[in-house]
Amino acid sequence: MSRFHDLTQLPDARGHFGPYGGRFVSETLSFALEELENIYASLKNDPEFQAEFDNDLKHYVGRPSPLYHAERWSREIGGAQIWLKREDLNHTGAHKVNNTIGQALLAKKAGKPRVIAETGAGQHGVATATVAARLGLKCEIYMGAEDVERQKLNVYRMHLLGAKVVPVESGSRTLKDAMNEALRDWVTNVDDTFYIIGTVAGPHPYPMLVRDFSAVVGREARRQSLEQIGRLPDALVACVGGGSNAMGLFYPFVEDDDVAMYGVEAGGEGVATGRHAAPLTANAPRGVLHGNRTYLMSDEGGQVADTQSISAGLDYPGVGPEHALWKDVGRVRYVAADDNEVLAAFRELTLVEGIMPALESSHALAHAKKLAGEMSPEQHIVVNLSGRGDKDIHTVAKLDGIEF
Amino acid sequence: MNRIEHNRIDQRFAALKAQGRTALIPYITAGDPAPAHTVDFMHACVEAGADVIELGVPFSDPMADGPVIQKACERALVHGTRLQHVLEMVAEFRQRDSETPVVLMGYLNPIERMGYEVFTRQAQASGVDGVLVVDMPPEEAGDNAALFAEHGLQSIFLLAPTTSEARARAICEHGEGYLYYVSLKGVTGAATLDADAVGEQLNKLRRITELPLCVGFGIRDGATAAAIGRVADGVIVGSALVGRIAEHADDPASVPAALKSILGEMREALDREAVG
Ligand SMILES: Cc1ncc(COP(=O)(O)O)c(C=O)c1O
Numbered sequence: 001m002s003r004f005h006d007l008t009q010l011p012d013a014r015g016h017f018g019p020y021g022g023r024f025v026s027e028t029l030s031f032a033l034e035e036l037e038n039i040y041a042s043l044k045n046d047p048e049f050q051a052e053f054d055n056d057l058k059h060y061v062g063r064p065s066p067l068y069h070a071e072r073w074s075r076e077i078g079g080a081q082i083w084l085k086r087e088d089l090n091h092t093g094a095h096k097v098n099n100t101i102g103q104a105l106l107a108k109k110a111g112k113p114r115v116i117a118e119t120g121a122g123q124h125g126v127a128t129a130t131v132a133a134r135l136g137l138k139c140e141i142y143m144g145a146e147d148v149e150r151q152k153l154n155v156y157r158m159h160l161l162g163a164k165v166v167p168v169e170s171g172s173r174t175l176k177d178a179m180n181e182a183l184r185d186w187v188t189n190v191d192d193t194f195y196i197i198g199t200v201a202g203p204h205p206y207p208m209l210v211r212d213f214s215a216v217v218g219r220e221a222r223r224q225s226l227e228q229i230g231r232l233p234d235a236l237v238a239c240v241g242g243g244s245n246a247m248g249l250f251y252p253f254v255e256d257d258d259v260a261m262y263g264v265e266a267g268g269e270g271v272a273t274g275r276h277a278a279p280l281t282a283n284a285p286r287g288v289l290h291g292n293r294t295y296l297m298s299d300e301g302g303q304v305a306d307t308q309s310i311s312a313g314l315d316y317p318g319v320g321p322e323h324a325l326w327k328d329v330g331r332v333r334y335v336a337a338d339d340n341e342v343l344a345a346f347r348e349l350t351l352v353e354g355i356m357p358a359l360e361s362s363h364a365l366a367h368a369k370k371l372a373g374e375m376s377p378e379q380h381i382v383v384n385l386s387g388r389g390d391k392d393i394h395t396v397a398k399l400d401g402i403e404f
Numbered sequence: 405m406n407r408i409e410h411n412r413i414d415q416r417f418a419a420l421k422a423q424g425r426t427a428l429i430p431y432i433t434a435g436d437p438a439p440a441h442t443v444d445f446m447h448a449c450v451e452a453g454a455d456v457i458e459l460g461v462p463f464s465d466p467m468a469d470g471p472v473i474q475k476a477c478e479r480a481l482v483h484g485t486r487l488q489h490v491l492e493m494v495a496e497f498r499q500r501d502s503e504t505p506v507v508l509m510g511y512l513n514p515i516e517r518m519g520y521e522v523f524t525r526q527a528q529a530s531g532v533d534g535v536l537v538v539d540m541p542p543e544e545a546g547d548n549a550a551l552f553a554e555h556g557l558q559s560i561f562l563l564a565p566t567t568s569e570a571r572a573r574a575i576c577e578h579g580e581g582y583l584y585y586v587s588l589k590g591v592t593g594a595a596t597l598d599a600d601a602v603g604e605q606l607n608k609l610r611r612i613t614e615l616p617l618c619v620g621f622g623i624r625d626g627a628t629a630a631a632i633g634r635v636a637d638g639v640i641v642g643s644a645l646v647g648r649i650a651e652h653a654d655d656p657a658s659v660p661a662a663l664k665s666i667l668g669e670m671r672e673a674l675d676r677e678a679v680g
Contacts, residue, residue, distance in 0.1 A: 301486030
């Protein structure tokens with residue numbers, strides 16, 4: 001089936017990935033999206049812009065991030081060799097900064113003095129506040145009130161960075177509601193404001209440009225695999241909320257047919273319970289939200305469903321449209337890890353490797369562990385360790401009965 | 405087949421034009437504060453002089469709406485109001501009113517989930533005349549707009565202050581019934597609107613379309629309605645009404661009188677302009 005689409009040539013001119021994607025927005029925003037599309041088209045292949053981007057990634061973010069062989073953990077599992085792509089070592093502590101660096105450069109070119117963003121775990125908010133501080137841009141971050149509560153540390157970081165954090169009380173008070181509110185802000189302040197979307201979702205051209213900025217992860221991982229393993233890995237594993245860290249790792253490998261790919265969604269209390277955030281794994285119906293068509297968890301009347309996950313960054317009812325297509329054509333297998341498996345992986349990597357992963361990334365680790373156990377020691381898995389776990393200490397401590 | 409004879413929206417605007425009057429178009433959210441009241445509220449709007457009714461389909465994520473309509477959606481959804489029920493409300497309204505055009509206004513996902521074929525058939529059977537989907541611009545409407553048209557449902561599209569002339573031309577070409585000009589950059593319920601600036605934009609649009617131009621966002625009372633009525637073919641009033649419904653949510657029986665009072669004031673102000 002994948003032969004019907006050349007997966008390297010998407011989206012089409014109107015932002016569609018097969019039946020998914022598009023630009024489903026109210027008319028006021030069409031103009032701003034066309035403008036963004038034009039700016040990006042003019043810069044995408046501009047060597048000067050690329051050089052500026054690469055330079056920032058190297059000297060400000062600290063790229064390339066290492067590809068680390070988790071030897072001890074691999075040995076304990078007794079299967080495939082697990083390699084961790086260390087996005088947790090980036091400045092600000094997650095992969096999110098790769099994209100915000102790119103979009104901040106676009107904001108600068110567009111001459112917009114103000115940036116806004118939505119955030120779930122707060123990592124994208126922190127990354128946005130960081131680049132805004134560096135460029136002297138005014139910055140407002142929308143965050144669901146529930147996430148403000150469970151990601152206090154990041155809220156304070158954003159505050160220190162000079163950003164205003166707006167808690168969103170509507171709806172389910174999580175990531176999707178933060179995105180609604182950011183879109184409302186954008187519609188109101190579209191003349192002077194650049195909206196830095198934090199994942200490969202939203203209306204065209206966002207899924208495309210966030211993918212392109214995130215793909216540095218996969219390009220490095222591919223090169224590092226050849227250098228360190230001596231060949232391409234047998235499998236890639238990444239967690240999927242909106243899907244930017246997964247897309248960033250997978251995209252440069254899309255034509256490597258022998259490299260299997262696994263996207264790990266938030267299983268919450270278990271996909272069978274209905275209380276999860278795993279639209280692809282659960283085969284959610286097709287829907288339209290936040291400007292694109294995708295797999296979307298909703299009730300029979302088309303009302304968007306409340307989601308459930310221990311990790312704020314994956315607590316989202318939809319998923320980037322390119323992932324939706326990659327599921328349909330079978331290029332990536334989408335699976336889920338539930339909250340208990342995730343916590344176990346979080347603790348295990350911390351104890352065995354001395355690396356404390358974000359709860360989001362722990363979804364990928366949980367599945368990598370299962371997968372490695374079914375493979376042989378001569379095989380290799382690259383896992384995107386998308387972020388560090390400091391921000392989640394409150395959540396984990398609370399489960400241990402400890403309050404700070 | 406001549407659609408003009410069959411579509412209530414076209415008929416209504418033709419009649420208004422002949423009389424030199426401006427359309428008064430109330431928006432209410434179906435199911436707010438509870439589903440049992442909606443049809444009564446619709447009749448009350450007509451009695452107060454409404455020419456077209458925009459009936460909001462509640463949605464969990466109303467991205468283009470301000471707090472007033474967000475809360476209306478929440479109240480309606482708590483009572484389980486879904487698109488299916490909204491269509492039933494229109495059918496019930498039609499038992500007593502076969503003339504007032506009804507336009508469903510909302511977001512795409514409830515229709516997407518129901519399925520376009522099923523929705524279109526049921527909407528036609530219920531007596532819906534037009535569909536305004538906030539997050540479905542013409543370039544994404546494609547086959548759906550054609551399907552709607554086959555079943556006599558007109559596609560109403562939005563125009564905004566940020567719409568380029570090239571886009572405006574494309575939208576006007578696809579638009580049916582009337583065009584909804586969003587008076588300001590912002591969400592529904594935003595405060596200020598500049599009637600002169602709106603008038604200038606409408607004059608530009610009149611050079612490229614014959615469709616009636618109706619203006620929404622920021623119309624709150626007789627004065628704002630009259631100011632916009634001077635330059636537009638219709639005024640759309642949403643948050644001001646929905647806010648009034650919210651004030652009376654504990655006593656829904658008192659809502660029709662409240663609606664009649666605010667709409668009556670607007671009707672009078674518009675008709676005064678028309679005569680003057
Ligand atoms: C560390 C980390 N990983 C993953 C995610 C999920 O986002 P995405 O699926 O776009 O990579 C987040 C989101 O906040 C995050 O902070």
